[in-house]
Every structure is written in structure tokens, then in C-alpha cells.
Amino acid sequence: MDDVHKTNAIKELKKEFETLTEGIHNKDELERLKVKFLGRKGEIRSLFGKMKDVAIEQKKEFGAGINDLKGFVERRLQSLLDSFSVGSSEKDNKNYCDLTLPGINFSIGHQHPVTQVIDDLLEIFRSLNFDVLGGMEIEDTFHNFDALNIHKWHPSRNAQDTFYLDPEHILRTQTSAMQIRAMESGKLPLRIITMGRCYRRDASDATHYPVFHQIEGLVVDKNVNFCDLSGILTEMMTGVFGKRVEVRFQPSYFPFVEPGAETFISCPFCNQKGCSICQNTGVIELGGSGMVHPQVLRNVGIDPKVYRGFAFGWGIERIAMLKYQINDIRLFYENNINFLEQF
Numbered sequence: 034m035d036d037v038h039k040t041n042a043i044k045e046l047k048k049e050f051e052t053l054t055e056g057i058h059n060k061d062e063l064e065r066l067k068v069k070f071l072g073r074k075g076e077i078r079s080l081f082g083k084m085k086d087v088a089i090e091q092k093k094e095f096g097a098g099i100n101d102l103k104g105f106v107e108r109r110l111q112s113l114l115d116s117f118s119v120g121s122s123e124k125d126n127k128n129y130c131d132l133t134l135p136g137i138n139f140s141i142g143h144q145h146p147v148t149q150v151i152d153d154l155l156e157i158f159r160s161l162n163f164d165v166l167g168g169m170e171i172e173d174t175f176h177n178f179d180a181l182n183i184h185k186w187h188p189s190r191n192a193q194d195t196f197y198l199d200p201e202h203i204l205r206t207q208t209s210a211m212q213i214r215a216m217e218s219g220k221l222p223l224r225i226i227t228m229g230r231c232y233r234r235d236a237s238d239a240t241h242y243p244v245f246h247q248i249e250g251l252v253v254d255k256n257v258n259f260c261d262l263s264g265i266l267t268e269m270m271t272g273v274f275g276k277r278v279e280v281r282f283q284p285s286y287f288p289f290v291e292p293g294a295e296t297f298i299s300c301p302f303c304n305q306k307g308c309s310i311c312q313n314t315g316v317i318e319l320g321g322s323g324m325v326h327p328q329v330l331r332n333v334g335i336d337p338k339v340y341r342g343f344a345f346g347w348g349i350e351r352i353a354m355l356k357y358q359i360n361d362i363r364l365f366y367e368n369n370i371n372f373l374e375q376f
């Protein structure tokens with residue numbers, strides 16, 4: 034073998050290798066190329082086989098040329114393999130995408146459970162054609178107590194139960210004050226709800242917190258009765274729990290309603306068979322309701338002989354606790370992200 038032939042053999046093999054690498058698109062093709070060039074019966078091995086035909090004084094140079102080519106082929110194959118593999122450098126991998134890798138989770142904010150219940154209630158009452166009133170958290174004692182027939186001696190007016198700003202202004206203890214403001218507006222008939230924060234000087238425990246939310250509903254018209262109240266409350270709680278519930282009343286005393294009632298619903302979790310949430314009674318107590326007291330109507334200049342009304346005022350946290358089966362009201366206000374992320 035003369036010098037020209039041996040140099041050409043190495044050059045041509047290198048050229049062939051470079052041409053073939055351009056057509057490689059995956060690991061299988063790469064493996065076939067590797068066998069073709071580096072395998073036991075591959076091209077490079079066969080080039081070494083030609084050493085015996087080379088003159089002694091040129092064997093060294095010819096061998097070095099094949100070794101250079103072998104090194105070149107190995108480096109190129111490794112670089113191609115890296116570009117098909119996970120975990121290689123970003124530069125080699127810029128077009129690589131492994132769809133089996135877990136994605137990146139971006140945590141996004143969402144509504145507080147109490148806000149979710151407020152939104153549910155708003156939707157239910159809008160569908161029932163109620164007007165939604167805002168309200169103020171600082172109230173005067175006339176709207177919060179006097180007009181609601183809560184007498185001067187009533188214990189709820191005590192400074193131990195109510196936050197007083199001055200002798201005539203307080204942080205409202207109930208949303209019922211908005212009933213009075215709505216009736217004072219003189220627009221009749223009335224069909225309103227109002228929701229918002231209320232404040233009481235309660236020591237906090239699993240069911241009490243100094244700040245909480247209430248929903249207040251009021252209907253005043255010429256011909257409304259307890260059946261209408263029952264119907265509205267049934268629609269409301271059926272909407273909240275997403276399944277039919279029944280409403281039950283038990284006579285009770287509230288100064289601003291007559292007759293007044295503690296209101297219960299059939300337990301939506303056990304179909305009245307009894308469970309831990311309803312304490313095996315099959316019913317759950319929700320709050321007060323009743324027909325607006327005639328004196329309350331007179332207090333705002335409405336003739337109780339012409340108009341009647343019904344009202345209810347319930348804690349929204351109480352509804353949220355039932356809906357999401359939470360056993361401690363304080364969890365709503367601790368802002369523990371692990372708790373809040375569950376809703």
C-alpha cells in the first residue's frame with residue numbers, strides 16, 4: 034500500500050462518517066453507526082487490518098492516523114449520544130424535551146372558605162330576586178339595639194359583650210342593624226340580604242371568635258308569612274349544601290321577631306339517620322328567624338296592620354364550618370396556609 038492510498042483510506046472513512054452522522058436522529062440510528070465504525074468487524078478495525086500491507090517505516094504514521102480517526106469518531110458519537118440523553122448540558126440539549134419529567138407547580142391564590150360561602154349565598158339570593166345591601170361596621174346604638182326592640186336592660190348591650198367606641202357608637206354586634214336602615218329608606222315592599230363582619234367581646238374558643246360574619250335577610254310585604262320564610266330558608270340551605278334539606282322551626286325568643294324561632298335543617302350528611310356532625314339528632318341548628326316584631330315596624334314608621342315581614346340572621350362561619358366540616362372557628366382566622374390550601 035503506497036502513501037497516497039493509505040492517506041486516502043483514512044480521509045475517505047472520515048468523510049463517510051461525517052456524512053452519515055448528519056442523518057442520525059435517534060439513539061437507535063446512533064448505535065448502528067457506532068457498530069459500523071467501532072464494532073469488532075467495523076470500519077476502523079478493518080483499517081487496522083491493513084497495517085500489514087504498510088511499509089515498516091510508515092506503520093507508525095499510519096497507525097497514528099487511524100488512532101486519530103478512532104478518537105474523532107468516539108468523541109463525535111459521545112457528543113451525539115449526549116444530545117439524545119437527559120441530563121446532558123443545556124447547550125447540547127436545547128431542543129430536547131422529556132415529557133415524562135414532573136412539571137413545575139405554580140401555586141396560585143384562591144378564595145378563603147368564608148368568602149366562598151359568601152359568594153355562594155350571594156348567587157342563591159340573587160337568583161331569588163333579593164337586593165344585596167352593603168353596610169357599615171360602626172353603628173349607632175339606635176340602629177343596633179333600640180330600633181330592634183332591644184331594651185336598655187338587655188345583657189347584650191353590656192360593655193362586656195359589645196365593643197363601644199363612645200356611649201352611642203359601637204362595632205356592630207349583628208347585621209340586623211341594616212334591616213332598620215333598609216326599612217327607614219321607605220321603599221316597600223322590601224326583599225333584601227346583607228352580609229358582613231360583626232363584633233362581640235367573646236373570648237375565642239372552638240365556636241366563638243370576637244369577629245365573625247353574618248348574613249341577614251329581610252322581606253317586608255303586605256302578605257308574607259312563615260311559609261314564605263320556610264321556603265326561602267329551604268332554598269338557601271339546599272343551594273349551600275347542593276342537596277335537598279328540610280327546615281324545621283322551634284319557638285324561641287328574640288326581641289325583634291314575634292313569633293321567633295330557632296331554625297334547624299335536616300342533616301345533609303346522614304339523611305337524618307344521625308351522625309357525629311348532627312350529634313345523632315338528624316338535625317342541625319343554624320340560627321334565629323321569625324316574623325318581624327310589630328314594634329320594630331312601628332319604630333321605622335311602617336304600619337304593622339298593612340305590612341308584615343320576616344327576617345333571619347345567621348353566622349356565615351357556622352355555615353362554612355358545616356359545609357367544609359371544620360370543627361374550630363379559629364382556623365378561619367389563623368391564616369395557616371396548610372389549612373387554607375385545602376379549599
Ligand SMILES: [Zn+2]
Pocket residue numbers: 300301302303304305306307308309310311312313315316
Ligand atoms: Zn347527621
